[in-house]
Amino acid sequence: xxxxxxxxxxxxxxxGDRVTITCQASQxxxxxxxxxxxxxxKAPKLLIYGASxxxxxxxxxxxxxxxxxxxxxxxxxxxxEDFATYYCLQAKRTPLNFGGGTKVEIK
Amino acid sequence: xGQLVESGGGLVQPGRSLRLTCVASGFTFSSYExxxxxxxxxxxxxxxxxxxxxxxxxxxxxxxxxxxxxxxDNGKNSLFLQIHSLRAEDTAVYYCATSGYYYxxxxxxxxxxxxxxx
Numbered sequence: 001x002x003x004x005x006x007x008x009x010x011x012x013x014x015x016g017d018r019v020t021i022t023c024q025a026s027q028x029x030x031x032x033x034x035x036x037x038x039x040x041x042k043a044p045k046l047l048i049y050g051a052s053x054x055x056x057x058x059x060x061x062x063x064x065x066x067x068x069x070x071x072x073x074x075x076x077x078x079x080x081e082d083f084a085t086y087y088c089l090q091a092k093r094t095p096l097n098f099g100g101g102t103k104v105e106i107k
Numbered sequence: 108x109g110q111l112v113e114s115g116g117g118l119v120q121p122g123r124s125l126r127l128t129c130v131a132s133g134f135t136f137s138s139y140e141x142x143x144x145x146x147x148x149x150x151x152x153x154x155x156x157x158x159x160x161x162x163x164x165x166x167x168x169x170x171x172x173x174x175x176x177x178x179x180d181n182g183k184n185s186l187f188l189q190i191h192s193l194r195a196e197d198t199a200v201y202y203c204a205t206s207g208y209y210y211x212x213x214x215x216x217x218x219x220x221x222x223x224x225x
Binding site: 001032034036038042043044045046049050055087089091094095096097098099100101 | 142144151153157166167168169204208209210211212213215216217218
């Protein structure tokens with residue numbers, strides 16, 4: 001199975017800050033990686049797929065990069081609505097595995 | 108725009124069975140692969156199961172293999188998850204989600220809550 005290690009588990013940041021979250025796969029997954037945003041009591045929302053492709057309707061301040069085993073999600077200028085928990089997902093093969101999540105909190 | 112609505116959750120005693128349903132609307136359900144994903148209280152997301160558009164290919168997480176059956180009825184735009192021998196650790200919000208592009212889960216329902224307790 002492909003395990004996903006996400007870091008940090010939480011980050012405190014202010015509006016306007018640049019925030020980067022990383023995800024490491026236990027083996028190479030090419031660019032088969034997605035990023036999700038989840039707010040309390042809500043379903044996850046797909047932000048990025050294919051490691052770097054922005055899902056329709058997602059603001060351009062979100063960007064993804066990486067391939068193989070190391071990936072990152074960057075929010076270039078944090079907005080109030082971005083405070084949430086973010087998860088990576090390896091989509092190379094089943095069983096699909098999410099990272100442990102990163103909670104982005106207000107500083 | 109596509110919509111998914113889950114139902115069937117509730118309070119269930121350990122050892123019992125439960126069948127969750129996800130009804131799709133606003134898109135051609137029979138063309139989409141589907142998944143179940145769950146989230147225990149205060150925990151992260153856990154993929155549970157996948158079924159291909161025709162139902163030919165099915166996969167399960169190791170944690171539920173042998174106790175869970177995924178199925179679909181394309182004529183009724185419905186996805187199902189049967190869970191047997193329920194355990195406390197099955198307590199979670201269960202989401203259904205489409206895989207519109209390979210395994211990427213893009214459209215999600217709001218979830219249905221399963222609580223396993225005596």
